Amino acid sequence: MSGATDHTGIQPGEVTSFLTDSTLCIGCKACEVACKEWNGISADGYDFTGWSYDNTAALGHSTWRHVKFVEGEITPGIGGNSAQQLSWEFSSDVCKHCEVAGCLEACPTGSLVRTEFGSVFLQPDICNGCSYCVISCPFGVVQKNEDDGRAFKCTFCTDRQKAGMMPACAKACPTESIKFGRLDELKVEAQVRLATLQSRGMTDAQIYDPTHTSVKGIHSMFIIRGEPETYNLPPRPEVPTIYLKDAWKSAAFEAVAMVGAVVASFFFLGRKG
Amino acid sequence: MSEAQSSFRESRLDEIRREASQFGTVQQAGIRAAGSPLPKASPQTGYYQQHLLKEPQWTPLVPLYFFVGGASGSLGVIGSLADLIGENDDLARKARHMATAGSTISSVLLIADLGRPSRFLNMLRIFKPQSVMSVGSWVLSGFSAFAAASTLADILDTQIDGSPIATFLRTIGRTGCTVLGMPFHNYTGVLIGATAIPVWNNRVRSLPREFGMSGLQSAVSLLELSGETDSNALNAIGLVAAAFETWEGIELLRTRDRELAPTKQGLTGALIQTAGVLSGPLPIALRLASLFTSRRRRRLRQAAALSGIIGSLCLRYGWVAAGTVSARDWRIPLNIPEPDASTSFDRRAADSLTRRTP
Numbered sequence: 001m002s003g004a005t006d007h008t009g010i011q012p013g014e015v016t017s018f019l020t021d022s023t024l025c026i027g028c029k030a031c032e033v034a035c036k037e038w039n040g041i042s043a044d045g046y047d048f049t050g051w052s053y054d055n056t057a058a059l060g061h062s063t064w065r066h067v068k069f070v071e072g073e074i075t076p077g078i079g080g081n082s083a084q085q086l087s088w089e090f091s092s093d094v095c096k097h098c099e100v101a102g103c104l105e106a107c108p109t110g111s112l113v114r115t116e117f118g119s120v121f122l123q124p125d126i127c128n129g130c131s132y133c134v135i136s137c138p139f140g141v142v143q144k145n146e147d148d149g150r151a152f153k154c155t156f157c158t159d160r161q162k163a164g165m166m167p168a169c170a171k172a173c174p175t176e177s178i179k180f181g182r183l184d185e186l187k188v189e190a191q192v193r194l195a196t197l198q199s200r201g202m203t204d205a206q207i208y209d210p211t212h213t214s215v216k217g218i219h220s221m222f223i224i225r226g227e228p229e230t231y232n233l234p235p236r237p238e239v240p241t242i243y244l245k246d247a248w249k250s251a252a253f254e255a256v257a258m259v260g261a262v263v264a265s266f267f268f269l270g271r272k273g
Numbered sequence: 274m275s276e277a278q279s280s281f282r283e284s285r286l287d288e289i290r291r292e293a294s295q296f297g298t299v300q301q302a303g304i305r306a307a308g309s310p311l312p313k314a315s316p317q318t319g320y321y322q323q324h325l326l327k328e329p330q331w332t333p334l335v336p337l338y339f340f341v342g343g344a345s346g347s348l349g350v351i352g353s354l355a356d357l358i359g360e361n362d363d364l365a366r367k368a369r370h371m372a373t374a375g376s377t378i379s380s381v382l383l384i385a386d387l388g389r390p391s392r393f394l395n396m397l398r399i400f401k402p403q404s405v406m407s408v409g410s411w412v413l414s415g416f417s418a419f420a421a422a423s424t425l426a427d428i429l430d431t432q433i434d435g436s437p438i439a440t441f442l443r444t445i446g447r448t449g450c451t452v453l454g455m456p457f458h459n460y461t462g463v464l465i466g467a468t469a470i471p472v473w474n475n476r477v478r479s480l481p482r483e484f485g486m487s488g489l490q491s492a493v494s495l496l497e498l499s500g501e502t503d504s505n506a507l508n509a510i511g512l513v514a515a516a517f518e519t520w521e522g523i524e525l526l527r528t529r530d531r532e533l534a535p536t537k538q539g540l541t542g543a544l545i546q547t548a549g550v551l552s553g554p555l556p557i558a559l560r561l562a563s564l565f566t567s568r569r570r571r572r573l574r575q576a577a578a579l580s581g582i583i584g585s586l587c588l589r590y591g592w593v594a595a596g597t598v599s600a601r602d603w604r605i606p607l608n609i610p611e612p613d614a615s616t617s618f619d620r621r622a623a624d625s626l627t628r629r630t631p
Contacts, residue, residue, distance in 0.1 A: 068314075072315055126398075128389045129392070132404070135327070230314045240468045251462065261513040262350055265505075267358050269509055
């Protein structure tokens with residue numbers, strides 16, 4: 001276990017990542033608490049969702065870690081082997097820090113930047129609250145704080161990483177369900193862990209890292225059991241900028257049509273009367 | 274139901290009765306009353322039907338900005354070309370002045386919508402081609418400047434004859450208004466199309482066209498309402514735009530993608546369908562009718578103009594609101610099919626869940 005003085009040994013310029021392993025998560029929400037405390041995020045109130053024990057509900061401007069409480073069909077091995085109990089597992093969600101990030105592409109101010117650790121960082125002093133990133137994120141992570149006027153999301157604890165410390169959530173995690181490290185190393189670790197889980201009979205275990213889409217992979221990978229839909233992880237997330245070419249083509253076509261209509265109309269019918 | 278299952282359920286009744294009489298309450302795990310909202314997460318029901326996408330957080334000023342900006346950009350093009358090609362000087366001047374006023378109002382609306390309005394200039398600290406919002410801010414700023422230049426030239430013309438400054442301002446003003454009026458009047462379609470919101474994204478190829486033609490029709494309509502009901506050229510442009518909108522409307526109705534449900538159902542569907550009629554067939558009929566009568570021409574043209582303007586407003590508000598409805602559809606981003614007629618019991622129970630608290 002790492003102490004306060006331990007250095008991660010990761011230097012700026014090295015690409016880092018989370019690997020969140022749902023098979024190790026115990027749903028204690030230490031990551032949520034640690035994140036809120038370290039980053040000084042405002043409270044979200046004592047709301048009850050009424051649809052599960054998950055009362056955090058979703059990631060948002062004031063929630064950068066969200067422990068999902070996944071109740072499913074009775075599945076021996078998940079949440080105990082009782083034949084009466086529903087399966088019961090947890091997974092701590094976080095900003096995906098996409099390789100190609102929709103929010104970053106969309107940001108008109110340059111508030112959202114790629115950090116020296118390869119993560120996506122929102123500079124609050126630049127953000128002007130246009131909220132275009134909110135609808136450009138295929139994972140629904142970024143959100144504007146209506147009271148404050150700016151958008152907020154997970155910083156990947158860039159401040160801590162610069163000082164050689166691991167992000168607050170990873171440090172607070174008591175079961176090392178949230179692993180932090182170099183992206184390439186964690187990719188290998190994920191494969192090793194997956195092989196271990198499968199050898200233990202958890203054949204439905206899989207790694208969630210959408211490298212096959214325009215997102216090109218994420219810097220917070222997940223090990224989950226079953227399909228990503230169960231965890232509200234989109235099976236095929238796409239960066240909206242891939243549609244730009246079609247959209248501008250349509251706009252150019254219409255603009256030429258407009259000028260053509262105006263020129264022709266005034267040329268042939270331009271006289272008064 | 275198999276015999277084993279039914280005997281299990283029967284024995285459960287005995288169990289519940291025994292527990293209730295003994296403890297005064299039933300607390301055993303595994304109690305699943307029919308229709309009770311006992312939630313489950315699964316590949317079929319997602320994560321308790323919670324939508325993963327965030328809803329758009331624009332204020333109602335944004336659709337209004339889409340309307341004013343669309344009209345303003347088109348007015349800039351008309352104002353720059355009308356007296357260059359035709360002979361309608363008054364109409365062109367009016368269009369230029371309206372474009373200037375429109376671009377100023379557009380800026381105010383856009384800035385007012387920002388979470389931190391004082392930071393509007395942050396948009397102009399960089400130019401980012403891949404961000405439609407960035408391109409749009411620059412186009413808006415540039416267009417406003419060029420529109421102001423051509424209006425300034427018009428004012429100078431009334432004061433001094435043949436001022437070289439006026440000639441210079443007129444030339445760059447009109448060139449700029451034509452060049453930037455083109456993206457300014459339809460970029461908002463690109464803006465919402467190239468996002469993660471399914472209903473917008475589905476129409477990414479047609480929204481720029483539709484928003485652009487809607488802006489052109491608003492421009493014609495505003496000029497007509499300001500008194501230019503005699504111009505045949507304007508009527509022709511109005512007819513072209515309305516015909517285009519009719520075609521787009523039919524295309525939308527013919528496309529049966531489930532992402533488009535918000536454009537066909539509910540309040541947003543009603544708004545978009547109304548917009549289709551008010552900016553398509555209705556103004557076409559009124560404009561054609563105006564060609565065959567001289568006595569009622571003015572009235573018919575004004576009616577067509579009013580219909581076009583209300584249609585354009587409905588279009589903008591309808592589409593922006595449809596984005597909010599679409600973001601709440603949890604199935605689409607998870608690629609989960611709509612439930613069919615044989616909706617399972619669990620699905621119905623799950624669907625009756627209340628929406629999550631924000």
